[in-house]
Amino acid sequence: xxxxxxxxxxxxxxxxxxxxxxxxxxxxxxxxxxxxxxxxxxxxxxxxxxxxxxxxxxxxxxxxxxxxxxxxxxxxxxxxxxxxxxxxxxxxxxxxxxxxxxxxxxxxxxxxxxxxxxxxxxxxxxxxxxxxxxxxxxxxxxxxxxxxxxxxxxxxxxxxxxxxxxxxxxxxxxxxxxxxxxxxxxxxxxxxxxxxxxxxxxxxxxxxxxxxxxxxxxxxxxxxxxxxxxxxxxxxxxxxxxxxxxxxxxxxxxxxxxxxxxxxxxxxxxxxxxxxxxxxxxxxxxxxxxxxxxxxxxxxxxxxxxxxxxxxxxxxxxxxxxxxxxxxxxxxxxxxxxxxxxxxxxxxxxxxxxxxxxxxxxxxxxxxxxxxxxxxxxxxxxxxxxxxxxxxxxxxxxxxxxxxxxxxxxxxxxxxxxxxxxxxxxxxxxxxxxxxxxxxxxxxxxxxxxxxxxxxxxxxxxxxxxxxxxxxxxxxxxxxxxxxxxxxxxxxxxxxxxxxxxxxxxxxxxxxxxxxxxxxxxxxxxxxxxxxxxxxxxxxxxxxxxxxxxxxxxxxxxxxxxxxxxxxxxxxxxxxxxxx
Numbered sequence: 001x002x003x004x005x006x007x008x009x010x011x012x013x014x015x016x017x018x019x020x021x022x023x024x025x026x027x028x029x030x031x032x033x034x035x036x037x038x039x040x041x042x043x044x045x046x047x048x049x050x051x052x053x054x055x056x057x058x059x060x061x062x063x064x065x066x067x068x069x070x071x072x073x074x075x076x077x078x079x080x081x082x083x084x085x086x087x088x089x090x091x092x093x094x095x096x097x098x099x100x101x102x103x104x105x106x107x108x109x110x111x112x113x114x115x116x117x118x119x120x121x122x123x124x125x126x127x128x129x130x131x132x133x134x135x136x137x138x139x140x141x142x143x144x145x146x147x148x149x150x151x152x153x154x155x156x157x158x159x160x161x162x163x164x165x166x167x168x169x170x171x172x173x174x175x176x177x178x179x180x181x182x183x184x185x186x187x188x189x190x191x192x193x194x195x196x197x198x199x200x201x202x203x204x205x206x207x208x209x210x211x212x213x214x215x216x217x218x219x220x221x222x223x224x225x226x227x228x229x230x231x232x233x234x235x236x237x238x239x240x241x242x243x244x245x246x247x248x249x250x251x252x253x254x255x256x257x258x259x260x261x262x263x264x265x266x267x268x269x270x271x272x273x274x275x276x277x278x279x280x281x282x283x284x285x286x287x288x289x290x291x292x293x294x295x296x297x298x299x300x301x302x303x304x305x306x307x308x309x310x311x312x313x314x315x316x317x318x319x320x321x322x323x324x325x326x327x328x329x330x331x332x333x334x335x336x337x338x339x340x341x342x343x344x345x346x347x348x349x350x351x352x353x354x355x356x357x358x359x360x361x362x363x364x365x366x367x368x369x370x371x372x373x374x375x376x377x378x379x380x381x382x383x384x385x386x387x388x389x390x391x392x393x394x395x396x397x398x399x400x401x402x403x404x405x406x407x408x409x410x411x412x413x414x415x416x417x418x419x420x421x422x423x424x425x426x427x428x429x430x431x432x433x434x435x436x437x438x439x440x441x442x443x444x445x446x447x448x449x450x451x452x453x454x455x456x457x458x459x460x461x462x463x464x465x466x467x468x469x470x471x472x473x474x475x476x477x478x479x480x481x482x483x484x485x486x487x488x489x490x491x492x493x494x495x496x497x498x499x500x501x502x503x504x505x506x507x508x509x510x511x512x513x514x515x516x517x518x519x520x521x522x523x524x525x526x527x528x529x530x531x532x533x534x535x536x537x538x539x540x541x542x543x544x545x546x547x548x549x550x551x552x553x554x555x556x557x558x559x560x561x562x563x564x565x566x567x568x569x570x571x572x573x574x575x576x577x578x579x580x
Contacts (some may be wrong), residue, residue: 022395039429041274084164084168093221105316122520160570166462230422266432385513390458396460398467538553
């Protein structure tokens with residue numbers, strides 16, 4: 001049996017006419033993703049002491065969540081939060097994308113810089129900053145309004161599903177911009193010009209021509225944002241957990257990390273995770289159906305296609321005011337308040353008296369052993385995870401693009417699967433796998449490598465998309481010439497393909513490193529004393545009530561993050577220039 005299993009890669013490799021080593025590298029992360037999902041489903045149908053003979057197979061976990069009225073309140077909160085997030089992200093991201101690509105507004109490079117920066121700054125920053133702005137108890141805006149109008153209660157409460165959705169929408173507006181800007185750039189203006197010739201106003205043309213043509217791109221953004229909204233953890237945790245306002249992700253968190261003497265309810269967690277997989281799967285199917293009818297939206301042809309830009313005239317100032325206001329309230333103001341909180345002895349509204357008390361006290365008094373341990377673990381992940389992502393995603397993409405076997409469709413589907421699976425699901429699957437399947441045989445629980453496994457799985461979808469596009473641009477004749485010259489598959493990949501793919505390799509490496517550096521959800525679910533990461537250190541201080549120390553660590557993390565952002569921006573600019 002064992003010998004037969006070892007021969008499997010060779011057998012499949014022969015059918016695919018490729019290297020068994022390359023096939024093994026492509027299959028390994030796919031197997032890990034499927035195992036994580038399978039373990040969560042397996043745990044969801046068990047009760048009792050998991051991993052022992054006392055565990056019984058039953059559907060009681062599903063019956064419990066169906067009969068739990070608290071879960072319905074959580075679902076309602078999640079629905080309001082997701083709806084608000086989607087609306088805010090679209091109302092901000094779509095107009096800015098349209099301004100950047102369909103109008104003559106000046107400073108488009110700066111617009112892209114602002115929106116890319118918005119994509120790179122972690123959501124935890126925005127959440128912490130808006131806590132200092134609009135929290136009903138400590139938010140300085142609320143305290144100013146209460147003092148100014150002699151109010152009894154704070155007029156603004158950011159710790160509600162709508163408030164949290166607003167903050168998450170600010171954070172995801174940059175994602176909407178990135179997902180829709182290319183669509184506006186490629187849109188043929190002939191239909192809009194025809195509408196204006198027939199007397200349609202600007203608003204009517206926008207409503208009846210432009211937006212319907214942009215529907216696939218907008219739907220892609222909506223589905224992506226909804227998927228994130230259902231499972232996002234950082235903003236609901238920072239803003240809602242302390243005020244007992246729960247979303248699905250924070251509900252799962254308290255089930256895994258119960259307060260007091262309660263025991264973790266892994267079976268309930270698995271059942272809720274299954275529900276989230278079903279929702280994410282339905283959203284993915286919906287998006288696939290939209291793509292299957294994509295011919296209805298084909299308006300770019302080779303016949304007289306020419307992009308035309310709308311003259312903004314005096315509306316240019318209004319456009320830049322809108323972009324500037326977004327950048328200020330979503331990124332600049334929260335970062336300024338985090339810096340202010342890090343330097344003040346306690347949090348109070350900014351005043352001349354508080355400015356005189358600025359000091360580095362929180363930096364001196366923070367637990368530097370904890371911070372350095374978090375920095376070491378984060379540095380290890382930033383070094384290892386991008387390399388593994390590059391290795392696995394290149395292997396998958398090469399087989400998908402270059403081989404002719406039907407198995408490539410399965411590889412393509414499984415590589416895209418993490419895009420539909422929220423990170424919290426992968427984290428829960430990894431946690432259950434380490435606790436109840438691997439156990440002491442492979443002691444992954446509590447190690448930084450368990451976090452690395454989930455990070456690699458979660459980043460495969462983006463990396464394979466990038467490699468697929470780049471490999472399609474490289475003609476097969478180059479590889480065929482290498483084969484004729486006697487090079488093996490691996491040597492051909494190393495000597496021919498990798499040099500040509502260097503820009504994509506660097507972009508994927510830096511982007512993956514940035515996401516790993518700022519990621520909180522997986523680190524919180526899988527983190528313990530030894531494998532704590534930088535964002536998890538911030539979370540531990542914040543959750544314990546140490547807002548000022550959490551702000552100090554955040555400021556430190558921001559300073560260390562800056563070189564990565566600059567490197568990403570520099571390589572991005574070089575690729576853009578090379579493409580032109």
